[in-house]
Every structure is written in C-alpha cells, then in structure tokens.
Amino acid sequence: MAGQDCGSDSGGPETRRFKSILRCTQKCGTVLGARENQHEERRSGLKAQRSGTGENFMSQRHAPVIVIGSGPAGYTAAIYAARAMLKPIVIAGLQQGGQLMITTDVENYPGYADPVQGPWMMDQMATQAQNVGAEIVHDIITEVETTVRPFRLKGDSGTIYTCDALIIATGAQAKWLGLDSEQTFMGGGVSACATCDGFFYRGKDVVVVGGGNTAVEEALYLSHIAKSVTVVHRRDGFRAEKIMQDRLLSRQNVSVVWNSVIDEILGTEAKPPMGATVTGVRLKNVVTGETQELDTHGVFVAIGHAPAVSLFEGKLKQKPNGYLWTAPDSTATDVPGIFAAGDVTDDIYRQAVTAAGMGCMAALEAERWLAAQEPLHEAAE
Structure with missing residues (x-):
C-alpha cells in the first residue's frame, strides 16, 4: 500500500494527538481507513447505547465461547471455535486487529512469500473468522466476573455478555520510560x-x-x-x-x-x-x-510491552512479571473454563505466529473442556 501525504505537523498538542490517531490510517491506506470508520461507528454506537437510545441498551448476550481480543490469538481462537460449532463472539476492543494494525511489512508469517501489510493481514483474519461463523462485536469489556457460572462480562456499551468458556486474548501494550x-x-x-x-x-x-x-x-x-x-x-x-x-x-x-x-x-x-x-x-x-x-x-x-491484564488482576493467577499464568503446555488458567492465549500470557516469544498457535490451542482446549462438562450437567439433572 502506498503511503499518502498525512499533512503537516502544525497545531497544538490536542491537534497533534488527534492527528496521531489518523496518521496510520492515512499512511496505510484503505484498510486502516475502514478501521477508523469502524472506530467512529463504535464510539457513536456505545454513546447511543449508554444514553438509552441504542437498541442494545443493557441487553444480554450469551455464547458458549467468548473471546476477548481481536489480534492473531483472538481471531485464530474464533476460527477454531466457530468450526467446532461453538458460535463464538469476539469482543474486538478499542483497537480491533491488535498490534499488527500499526505494523507495516510482515515478513515472517508463514504463507506469504512476499511481505504483507499488517492491517491487511488482520482484515483477512477477521473476514475468515466471520466466514466460518464467528461474530465480531465492537465493544470494550470493562468488567469480568470469574466466580459465577456462566462467566459474566460487562461491555462499555452497557451490554452484559455471558459465556460457558472464556478465551482471553487481550494482548499487550507499549511500555513507557516513566519520566x-x-x-x-x-x-x-x-x-x-x-x-x-x-x-x-x-x-x-x-x-x-x-x-x-x-x-x-x-x-x-x-x-x-x-x-x-x-x-x-x-x-x-x-x-x-x-x-x-x-x-x-x-x-x-x-x-x-x-x-x-x-x-x-x-x-x-x-x-x-x-x-x-x-x-x-x-x-x-x-x-x-x-x-x-x-x-x-x-x-x-520501543522498550517492550506490558500485558493487558487490568481486567483480571486479583481474579486470575499471574506470573511474577504480570503476565497471565497458564498450566504447563496448556492455555488453561487457574480458573476452570478460562483460557489465555497470545501476548497476554506469552512473555518469551511474543510473535504473531505463536499468538495464532496459542489461539488455536485455547479454542481446542475450550471445546474439550465444554464437552467434559456435559456429562456433569446431565448427572446433576
């Protein structure tokens, strides 16, 4: 995608901050342009829903599997969960597509002989997930209850989401110097x-x-x-x-x-x-x-990233460095039915391809865990 003239760097700090949101959109072309439109639609929708004028104000949604996050881990988990007929809902978050939305050339992801644009690749993943039956919801989760069954999540829109299995793929965010x-x-x-x-x-x-x-x-x-x-x-x-x-x-x-x-x-x-x-x-x-x-x-x-775990602090076990803990050779957290994949738990590799692999693991483990619960429910009845 050819770069475009993004304009001058004149204006005050607020103007520059606003331009910072638009820069990558203009530089990376139509894919990011579409994403910015989605961000605006999402913000407008959430405002309407909070004010009570939206159709889904304080509505409730249930799915066998909910995925929080829309990077490589989240989308891959959604693809596998959808193919298992688990009707997953993906809560996209504020930055749909994750960190690859601000990456230009991706050269090390298998399947592409030539470098590809990060935003284009994430757009393809999103489309693939939807094509196999996943639903992508433009909302931001603000609260998570891990001690109730089904698990309960509250969106910034006011919508309450419940699920039998939860896959966390919230990724990581940039670290700062602290000055x-x-x-x-x-x-x-x-x-x-x-x-x-x-x-x-x-x-x-x-x-x-x-x-x-x-x-x-x-x-x-x-x-x-x-x-x-x-x-x-x-x-x-x-x-x-x-x-x-x-x-x-x-x-x-x-x-x-x-x-x-x-x-x-x-x-x-x-x-x-x-x-x-x-x-x-x-x-x-x-x-x-x-x-x-x-x-x-x-x-x-560019000194690294910190895992996006604020929703889960005190609710799920964490590693000493703050990343979500998972069982050895597994994506299972310390709460049965909750799984973590990608950069929110991976403090070693932090690659798009490993995140996608972990998303696959999380979906397969969620499917098996849900299947194991069915005899228990039948016995209880």
Whole structure:
C-alpha cells in the first residue's frame, strides 16, 4: 500500500494527538481507513447505547465461547471455535486487529512469500473468522466476573455478555520510560509508534530507545524517513534478531549510543497553539554515569510491552512479571473454563505466529473442556 501525504505537523498538542490517531490510517491506506470508520461507528454506537437510545441498551448476550481480543490469538481462537460449532463472539476492543494494525511489512508469517501489510493481514483474519461463523462485536469489556457460572462480562456499551468458556486474548501494550517529561511531550515529539508518527519527522533527527526487535524495527522504518536515527540502548549489544541488526547497522544514517539511557527529554513548553515540542534528550551512561545532551526532534520509545491484564488482576493467577499464568503446555488458567492465549500470557516469544498457535490451542482446549462438562450437567439433572 502506498503511503499518502498525512499533512503537516502544525497545531497544538490536542491537534497533534488527534492527528496521531489518523496518521496510520492515512499512511496505510484503505484498510486502516475502514478501521477508523469502524472506530467512529463504535464510539457513536456505545454513546447511543449508554444514553438509552441504542437498541442494545443493557441487553444480554450469551455464547458458549467468548473471546476477548481481536489480534492473531483472538481471531485464530474464533476460527477454531466457530468450526467446532461453538458460535463464538469476539469482543474486538478499542483497537480491533491488535498490534499488527500499526505494523507495516510482515515478513515472517508463514504463507506469504512476499511481505504483507499488517492491517491487511488482520482484515483477512477477521473476514475468515466471520466466514466460518464467528461474530465480531465492537465493544470494550470493562468488567469480568470469574466466580459465577456462566462467566459474566460487562461491555462499555452497557451490554452484559455471558459465556460457558472464556478465551482471553487481550494482548499487550507499549511500555513507557516513566519520566515526567515523557508525559509533557506526549504528542509533541514523544511516541511509541513509528508507523503512526514517523511521517511527521521526514528529514528530521529522531531518537529510538530500546534494543529488541521492536526498537530495531522502529529504527529501520524511521531510517527511510528521517534525516538521522540515533538508537539509545542501555546494554552493549542488541537483543534483536541478527538479520535485523545487520540491516539496521548497514544504514548510513543510523548511529547507536550503547550503555546509555534517556535521563530527561528536553524541549519547549510553549503555550497554545504550538504546545510542547521536543528539542533534545539528556543521555546518561549507565557505566560511567556521564551525561550528554543530544539534539533531536522526536523520541520513539520501543522498550517492550506490558500485558493487558487490568481486567483480571486479583481474579486470575499471574506470573511474577504480570503476565497471565497458564498450566504447563496448556492455555488453561487457574480458573476452570478460562483460557489465555497470545501476548497476554506469552512473555518469551511474543510473535504473531505463536499468538495464532496459542489461539488455536485455547479454542481446542475450550471445546474439550465444554464437552467434559456435559456429562456433569446431565448427572446433576
């Protein structure tokens, strides 16, 4: 998909934040354009339902299986559950399609000889899930009750969903540095999505923070847009795949500052309409303690992701690092009938293909678990 002119980076912080939502839509073409329309329809629908004018205000929906999340894990789970005649409902969440909706070239997913666009691939998964019988609902789950049977979920629309088996595929979200200045310049030079915001730094100097696959991918993408890319990494070597490291280090406009962290993001906190704007960063060497300042127009944070588990804290067992716990060689959580798949539980691989595989596992395990409950229900009757 060809990139499109997304407009200038003028305007205040609120304008830039709004543009940030639209950037990836305009860059990635019609697929994301359709997704943004869906987001708008979803927001309008939820508002109408909350106000009591929607048809489904405080309605109730039941399905044998409900999937929370619409990334590779969620859609694959839905495909397998639908083929098992379990009539799954997929609650898409705010970002339908997951993290691949902000990914440009996907080169390592089996079945595609040439790189494909992440949004297109997720659109295909959604269509496949619907074609085999899954229902995709544009809602956001705000509450989950795991101690009742059937399980009970409340949507932001006011709809109550119940299910006999629940598959959690809520994925993960970007981590931030935790600096006050990071929040100050959010939307004014600080971003966690090069695909979304890179266009606004065409011909400018940018900094990428991190050393894993995400950081290297972001830096590679930006190297085709920005005048210069400086990668700041707290260690003395990347953790990314070797082939990606070689690609990045071969780029003449890319440099690396090893053993360093961002100590502060610098900039001007101008009044509206210009808003706060990044002008540089202060770096600190973690070995020597020395600091240096580096001029830059943008800071892209790519230090990993945290699992989206807020709905389940205190309700489901978690690993020490916060990811949902599952039994060995299984997607089963500590609550019978609830399964977890993808980046919400995978703290090792975090790949689209492994997420899809886990979605398959979760659906198969849910099917078997439900089948095992039928004799129990019959005996109870």
